Amino acid sequence: MSGAQRSLFFLGLPDLKNLVCVTLTLFDEEPRSKQIKTCRELVLLYSDILASPALESFTDITVVMAIPFFQKGVLQAFGQRRGLQLGSPRGVFPGDLQCCLSYSLISRLSPSWNKAGLYLVSGKDFLSERGTQSAVSMELSTTEGQLCISINTHTVRLSPTTLEDFNLPPLVLRRFCSDPDSVLDPSSTGGTVWCHVLPSMKKGQIITISRQLPRDGPFRTYTDLQNHWNSLYGYRLPELPEAELVYCSVYFRLLGETLFTYPLSCIRLQPAQCCPRGDLQGALDSFLSDVRDRVQSVCGFPARLTRKPCYHTTSLNSAASAQVQSREQVNLTLPPPSGPSSPSSLLHLPDQ
Template sequence: MHERNAELLYFADVPALHELCLVVVSVPTDCKLGSGKQPHIIRCRELIFTEQDILATPSLGHGHSVQIVMPQSLYKTGRLQSRFQKMGLQAEKPRRVTPAIFQSCYRYTLLAKLAPGWNKVGDYLVQGRDFVTTNEKMNAICLDVTVTEKEVCLAVQAHIIRSSPIQLADLGVCRPVWDAFTRDVHGKIAEYSICNTWCHILPSMKKGKIVNLVRQIPEDSPFKTYKDMKRYWKNTYGYRLPDTDEGMIYYQVYFKPIGNTLFTYPLSVVFIS
């Protein structure tokens, strides 16, 4: 359920775009972070939170790269280029900044810095660092960013939404199978025992199909421990997962466009369709 209010518009001046430059940096595929952990997103967020004079966004459709907008004066110092080298990043020559590029980098940087106070959930930003574990009503906003040569426009609409953690009834697993699963620390429930297998995964709410429910992180997962998984979700999306893995259930999910690879997610980021 959700309630919504009227949209509000906020305007601000844009820095002189001709005084800025765009630098695209590539993250090598052999990065020690591991390709399965989206290293370009982690590196992008690392730069956003440690370099106050830049705007940045992970590139879409261009491999593991990051687009960075910075003042030309900063680029000319060479300081960031030296840092890129130390981080193992390969920087291209600077380019002109367009309103579309500024908009993309501004929006991603803004959302990164709003978390965990406001967290991306599909088209919403939901308030509260513990939103993944609550079933109470929550404040949320829809935020649209538009940039022209002269100004930034933020369109904000307030909402009240509610989302609940997955319950046994949502999955359609029969009680004896579920009871046996919860008693066994190495328990597993296969797809044929799950009636409702379609789900959505935070933060994009992309649709996938549940193949297995497991009590332990699978050996072939890029995450070896819950602590490792918890750190990844914080560094990549700003999400704060529950502090401990006590009673945690993991979902192995299949996404048709990607192929046969199974991805493992903790209970708190999975929503049933």
């Protein structure tokens, strides 16, 4: 069930000594979008590369690969074609590998599994789904030459927003639908209208609703917007006739006075709701199948995900073992220390 014990799976990783890390730096007027697009393109183009947008910069991309792959000059040629600056190669830290693994895996899983806040939601048409949907939440950690993937399965409801949800008068809605140049102020019915925008589910304020893209914006057509969302996040925006296209201008307090335009299909008035029912085992099996299909190697080194899940188990502690644990807490994501095991919480690792 949703919220139940997490399933842990393990993936062997190559020795960091066999890998190299390089930073790509881009120069663009809209660095954040270009950074994500370039990083995603790199990950989807080369299966032997792992990459991630740098956490502390809107212009840098962290790339991890095997040393022989770097020596082939593939990354250098990619950077030259895109006008990117390549930093000097350096050793790989565990944090580099973990960040690049996480971003690369999520990118390669879409559109089968799509990021929506803390969830990965199943199905390329999830934006239009009005019923419940399968989803997973996933945490990655690297230690001792292996990747631990902690997975929890959920059934969620992430229903698309409609114009009727704004509680506008019927006459106003009819006028809006009949006039392509009409603009709505959703707060006119009283109070600020808050929303959550995909994929981050960040909270913002809807300022206006219109049927046209802003004339001073970067997109001229809905097709341009579809391509943009696909290249950024792997989202497949629904195919809609022109008469049904609706856009929202959203204000984010922490980002200044700039308004950001979103298609209505990527706006939610409520956060994702967890539901108690659903085929959670089926969702887990489907997700693992997709992960295995997309992670058959790590930087060109063969990799195999464990077949059976592992679980944290807790048993009653004796007074003696409690005293031992009080001095040194056991990290359950690490292998237990050598020697006789105490009846404390252990992580049981099944055969692969």
